[in-house]
Amino acid sequence: MIEIDISRARSFVKERAYNDSYEKAKQAFEQVKQRNGAGSEWLGWRTLLSDPNDAILEQLDSLATAIREDADVFIVCGIGGSYLGARAVIDALSPFFGTDGPEILYAGNQMSGQYLDELIGYLEEPNAEGESKSVYLNVISKSGTTLETALSFRILRNWMEDRFDDISERIVCTTSEEGGALNELIKKHGFPKFIIPDDVGGRFSVLTPVGLLPIAVAGIDIRSLFYEAVSKFEALEEDPEPVLEYAAVKHALYEQGKAIDLFTTFEPQLNALSGWLQQLLGESEGKENQGMFPAKATYSTDLHSLGQFVQEGPRNMMETFIQVDSMNEQVEVQAEDEDHDGLNYLEGRSFHDINSRALEGTLQAHHEGGVPCVVLTLDKLNAQHIGEFIYLYELLTAVYCYCLDVNPFNQPGVEFYKKEMYQLLGKQ
Numbered sequence: 001m002i003e004i005d006i007s008r009a010r011s012f013v014k015e016r017a018y019n020d021s022y023e024k025a026k027q028a029f030e031q032v033k034q035r036n037g038a039g040s041e042w043l044g045w046r047t048l049l050s051d052p053n054d055a056i057l058e059q060l061d062s063l064a065t066a067i068r069e070d071a072d073v074f075i076v077c078g079i080g081g082s083y084l085g086a087r088a089v090i091d092a093l094s095p096f097f098g099t100d101g102p103e104i105l106y107a108g109n110q111m112s113g114q115y116l117d118e119l120i121g122y123l124e125e126p127n128a129e130g131e132s133k134s135v136y137l138n139v140i141s142k143s144g145t146t147l148e149t150a151l152s153f154r155i156l157r158n159w160m161e162d163r164f165d166d167i168s169e170r171i172v173c174t175t176s177e178e179g180g181a182l183n184e185l186i187k188k189h190g191f192p193k194f195i196i197p198d199d200v201g202g203r204f205s206v207l208t209p210v211g212l213l214p215i216a217v218a219g220i221d222i223r224s225l226f227y228e229a230v231s232k233f234e235a236l237e238e239d240p241e242p243v244l245e246y247a248a249v250k251h252a253l254y255e256q257g258k259a260i261d262l263f264t265t266f267e268p269q270l271n272a273l274s275g276w277l278q279q280l281l282g283e284s285e286g287k288e289n290q291g292m293f294p295a296k297a298t299y300s301t302d303l304h305s306l307g308q309f310v311q312e313g314p315r316n317m318m319e320t321f322i323q324v325d326s327m328n329e330q331v332e333v334q335a336e337d338e339d340h341d342g343l344n345y346l347e348g349r350s351f352h353d354i355n356s357r358a359l360e361g362t363l364q365a366h367h368e369g370g371v372p373c374v375v376l377t378l379d380k381l382n383a384q385h386i387g388e389f390i391y392l393y394e395l396l397t398a399v400y401c402y403c404l405d406v407n408p409f410n411q412p413g414v415e416f417y418k419k420e421m422y423q424l425l426g427k428q
């Protein structure tokens with residue numbers, strides 16, 4: 001279960017402004033449902049859930065099981081929506097240290113040559129048994145032409161070709177059904193391929209093979225993740241109220257001049273989930289001179305860097321706390337005979353309990369300091385709740401963007417840097 005508490009945000013908004021935004025959110029939800037808003041040809045992230053394809057989950061599961069049995073390392077090569085969702089779920093649900101399956105590494109999400117150099121150096125080191133590492137790679141690119149991903153893939157593919165005889169079994173491609181350079185390589189090498197549906201954009205694609213294959217290779221139950229998103233879809237079709245209220249308050253705050261939505265969590269393993277949210281909202285709402293900048297911070301670490309700014313800087317931000325109610329941890333504070341560090345007052349308390357009080361205190365302080373706060377609470381960190389979270393935010397994004405009257409599903413602005421870069425690189 002995820003609870004959304006908007007009370008500490010709504011108190012900053014006048015009743016009339018909230019009601020106006022709420023009416024907009026209602027109409028926006030109808031546009032999503034009736035498929036008559038801008039970019040409605042991109043609503044495939046809903047069809048996936050209204051008409052689930054269990055055969056694909058089966059296929060992904062069995063390939064992932066085979067890879068888990070043989071791989072020491074699994075590389076996810078992609079950028080933006082082609083890796084952020086997988087990373088968000090994997091980081092949220094995997095142990096901090098060590099794993100019983102392959103190590104998941106990432107490439108193709110930047111252009112650091114040093115990173116690639118060091119990555120290859122690491123792949124060439126023997127595994128824990130002193131043997132050569134068994135490496136698998138999943139290249140993920142809807143367009144099949146994104147420079148960061150394509151370049152890293154070229155280097156890693158060539159390295160794998162030199163190293164292994166069976167690269168057509170070690171490299172899996174996730175791309176569009178047709179077109180793009182990646183489809184040419186698939187034809188040439190016979191790499192196994194998963195298709196990204198045409199009507200699902202990158203940032204809405206985590207519940208397609210884009211996210212699900214890496215997530216399954218990480219040993220996470222993709223059925224629980226996927227089917228809980230399906231349940232959330234059904235629940236919100238029936239009763240969209242939580243999303244309407246959330247979108248309304250966010251929109252009313254935007255209208256009131258809030259320019260930043262700071263996503264914060266006190267659980268470091270959710271840092272990448274905030275990164276996924278950043279792209280989902282940022283690429284969807286930031287257009288036609290509109291939108292709130294989606295920022296992220298991980299507390300309490302960042303309370304010691306950004307906390308001052310949030311508490312007393314310009315009052316132009318709202319904050320969204322992502323909270324987890326119960327954690328599986330047993331670290332408890334023990335009393336010491338001589339209380340030199342003065343911590344005996346915390347005797348018997350768990351770190352989670354102390355961390356939760358830090359969250360409560362921060363929420364209170366920021367709210368009192370003039371920051372409207374939304375609080376999202378997940379009872380636990382598990383695949384079900386993360387699945388629910390994913391659909392909740394996908395729908396919120398669409399509804400809220402329609403309130404702003406922007407097309408949530410395109411990203412024309414991203415092309416500008418590419419044009420300049422390609423010109424400088426001399427691409428014809």
Ligand SMILES: O=P(O)(O)OC[C@H]1O[C@](O)(CO)[C@@H](O)[C@@H]1O
Pocket residue numbers: 079080081082140141142143144145146149202203283411414415
């Ligand atoms: O999957 P692709 O086509 O490589 O694109 C990766 C990312 O790049 C963008 O298209 C922006 O350029 C994102 O929207 C997308 O998630």
